[in-house]
Amino acid sequence: MKVSDYVVDFLVSKGITHVFEVCGGALAHLLDSLYGRNDISVVSMHHEMAASMAAEGYSRASENFGVAMATSGPGATNMITGIGSCFFDSIPCLFITGQVNTYEFKFDRPVRQIGFQETDIANIVRPLTKKATLITEENKIRYYLEESISIAKKARSGPVLIDIPLNIQRGFINPTSLESYSEKTTQIADAIDICVLQDVVNLIKSSKRPVVIAGGGIRLSKAKNVLLEFISKTGIPVVTSLMGLDSFPHDHPLFAGMIGTYGNRYANLTVANSDLVLALGTRLDTRQTGTRPDTFARGARIVHVDIDPSELNNKVKADCIINADVKKFLTELIELDFEFNKNRILPWLGKIEQFKDRYPAFATPAGDAIEPNHFMHILSDFLPDDAIICVDIGQNQMWAAQSLVIKGTQRFLTQGGMACMGSALPMAIGACFAKPGKTVVVIAGDGGIQLSLQELQTVYHHNLPIKIIMLNNKCYGMVRQFQEQYFNRRFQSTVIGYSNPNFQDVVKAYRIDAMKISCNAETSSALHKLFSNQRPMFLEVDIAMESKVAPKLSVNRPIEDQDPFLPREELKSNLFIDMLAEPETL
Ligand SMILES: Cc1ncc(C[n+]2csc(CCOP(=O)(O)OP(=O)(O)O)c2C)c(N)n1
Numbered sequence: 001m002k003v004s005d006y007v008v009d010f011l012v013s014k015g016i017t018h019v020f021e022v023c024g025g026a027l028a029h030l031l032d033s034l035y036g037r038n039d040i041s042v043v044s045m046h047h048e049m050a051a052s053m054a055a056e057g058y059s060r061a062s063e064n065f066g067v068a069m070a071t072s073g074p075g076a077t078n079m080i081t082g083i084g085s086c087f088f089d090s091i092p093c094l095f096i097t098g099q100v101n102t103y104e105f106k107f108d109r110p111v112r113q114i115g116f117q118e119t120d121i122a123n124i125v126r127p128l129t130k131k132a133t134l135i136t137e138e139n140k141i142r143y144y145l146e147e148s149i150s151i152a153k154k155a156r157s158g159p160v161l162i163d164i165p166l167n168i169q170r171g172f173i174n175p176t177s178l179e180s181y182s183e184k185t186t187q188i189a190d191a192i193d194i195c196v197l198q199d200v201v202n203l204i205k206s207s208k209r210p211v212v213i214a215g216g217g218i219r220l221s222k223a224k225n226v227l228l229e230f231i232s233k234t235g236i237p238v239v240t241s242l243m244g245l246d247s248f249p250h251d252h253p254l255f256a257g258m259i260g261t262y263g264n265r266y267a268n269l270t271v272a273n274s275d276l277v278l279a280l281g282t283r284l285d286t287r288q289t290g291t292r293p294d295t296f297a298r299g300a301r302i303v304h305v306d307i308d309p310s311e312l313n314n315k316v317k318a319d320c321i322i323n324a325d326v327k328k329f330l331t332e333l334i335e336l337d338f339e340f341n342k343n344r345i346l347p348w349l350g351k352i353e354q355f356k357d358r359y360p361a362f363a364t365p366a367g368d369a370i371e372p373n374h375f376m377h378i379l380s381d382f383l384p385d386d387a388i389i390c391v392d393i394g395q396n397q398m399w400a401a402q403s404l405v406i407k408g409t410q411r412f413l414t415q416g417g418m419a420c421m422g423s424a425l426p427m428a429i430g431a432c433f434a435k436p437g438k439t440v441v442v443i444a445g446d447g448g449i450q451l452s453l454q455e456l457q458t459v460y461h462h463n464l465p466i467k468i469i470m471l472n473n474k475c476y477g478m479v480r481q482f483q484e485q486y487f488n489r490r491f492q493s494t495v496i497g498y499s500n501p502n503f504q505d506v507v508k509a510y511r512i513d514a515m516k517i518s519c520n521a522e523t524s525s526a527l528h529k530l531f532s533n534q535r536p537m538f539l540e541v542d543i544a545m546e547s548k549v550a551p552k553l554s555v556n557r558p559i560e561d562q563d564p565f566l567p568r569e570e571l572k573s574n575l576f577i578d579m580l581a582e583p584e585t586l
């Protein structure tokens with residue numbers, strides 16, 4: 001049997017339905033093995049970055065793993081950004097690259113290149129993958145495929161790459177006599193120490209202002225339902241990180257918003273004031289804690305649970321660290337069957353409601369102009385309970401995160417660590433193939449969409465029911481806002497030197513229906529139209545260039561003190577903890 005046929009059979013046996021790729025000579029045999037198959041399909045993208053991110057979207061949406069393929073040299077290097085995104089956000093994904101024949105590969109000879117487009121991609125992506133392997137023997141194909149998938153999916157999950165030279169692709173093997181990979185035993189202890197769990201129970205019982213921070217790990221460990229169970233048992237309010245945004249329903253009475261630099265003010269106040277933080281499956285990144293982690297939740301005992309031991313006691317020092325899968329932690333905690341008197345935290349819940357009333361995530365605009373946070377709130381009403389919302393990078397991402405009401409089984413897919421402009425559209429394409437029939441929405445800005453515009457052709461070609469909503473502020477808004485705050489409005493390269501095409505014309509050139517709105521009165525009917533059919537559609541939403549993401553945490557401020565700043569007396573009246581002195585340097 002040909003090795004390339006074996007690779008395709010292997011993917012099918014793992015439940016893979018689609019492979020995202022851009023062709024090239026070094027992929028020739030793998031592509032040929034995909035020809036005419038009816039158990040797996042090829043989705044030909046128009047840029048390898050998009051192929052890598054479509055695989056990422058497929059993986060995020062399917063909760064299996066995605067596969068992208070590219071040719072050697074530029075094809076392989078173009079995938080690096082998607083590979084890195086999977087690494088930072090713990091997304092299991094298999095990247096397959098074609099390589100020149102092993103007899104044309106330089107190995108350790110002191111030349112730059114021997115074969116045409118020869119590029120040592122495995123070594124290049126090693127710091128961005130859990131494992132990157134150049135295959136030099138046909139008979140190792142089964143071993144490395146099995147090993148790679150096992151490593152990719154095992155917590156903490158992430159991307160793997162397999163580089164397959166042409167002569168290996170076309171080589172012949174006897175599939176029944178191939179070496180297989182047997183998984184090594186996991187290093188995580190089987191049961192969590194009962195004394196540690198008991199300590200956590202005691203902390204919960206004695207706390208008056210507890211809060212759960214749900215991170216991306218809740219989704220990754222499939223702990224959404226057990227988290228809901230834990231919350232209904234204890235009545236503890238929940239905030240999420242950006243990555244954890246879809247791990248708890250926003251219409252739940254105990255949902256208290258998203259925390260962080262661009263977090264909801266009420267969410268940040270909740271964490272700042274808490275006396276017990278249960279941080280579950282979150283790395284407590286600087287974007288969540290602010291630039292001074294020592295000031296973060298400084299009145300609270302912190303219990304930090306994470307599958308990755310290196311993330312524990314990393315930026316934030318916790319009182320109790322537990323290296324475990326969060327699903328396992330929550331399940332074992334619930335099994336202890338402890339009683340928790342919910343009444344003791346009623347005043348705390350009342351306070352959180354007060355914060356929500358006082359500092360809502362959006363306001364109804366006074367004039368005609370579209371206010372992005374308000375727009376997101378209206379949009380939520382149109383989204384089916386199982387919609388997959390793919391969100392790009394920039395102000396648009398933060399408005400969506402602050403004000404969409406994520407409910408039912410809705411997904412919110414966005415890149416956290418890599419945060420690459422132009423990622424939402426290809427991720428949506430991947431999500432569409434992973435979950436056919438679901439409404440898939442893209443939210444992007446005018447700057448970001450241009451990095452993936454060519455993929456409108458993929459959308460058209462497959463008639464994917466993707467609803468693209470582009471917020472047009474005619475600039476790189478997120479960086480412009482930064483320049484306004486810290487660079488005295490010197491808008492180099494965000495406004496100066498930046499321009500847009502006529503998006504309506506461009507989108508129509510791809511034979512996709514396009515609409516545009518510029519005032520509030522048009523919003524509802526446009527959204528109605530957008531979601532009235534199963535065709536791809538594009539909605540351009542004109543917003544003011546000056547639109548800001550607010551609130552926003554400035555450098556050196558603790559999370560409770562976001563910009564626009566509250567009068568000091570008002571901030572003080574919101575705090576159960578001591579107010580910090582003004583920072584000396586901003
Ligand atoms: C590939 C890439 N290049 C640069 C950046 C830095 N960056 C972050 S947000 C942003 C501006 C995004 O502009 P736009 O897509 O119009 O969104 P807006 O902030 O205006 O909503 C830039 C340039 C990035 N995240 N990704």
Ligand SMILES: [Mg+2]
Binds near residue numbers: 447474475
């Ligand atoms: Mg913009």
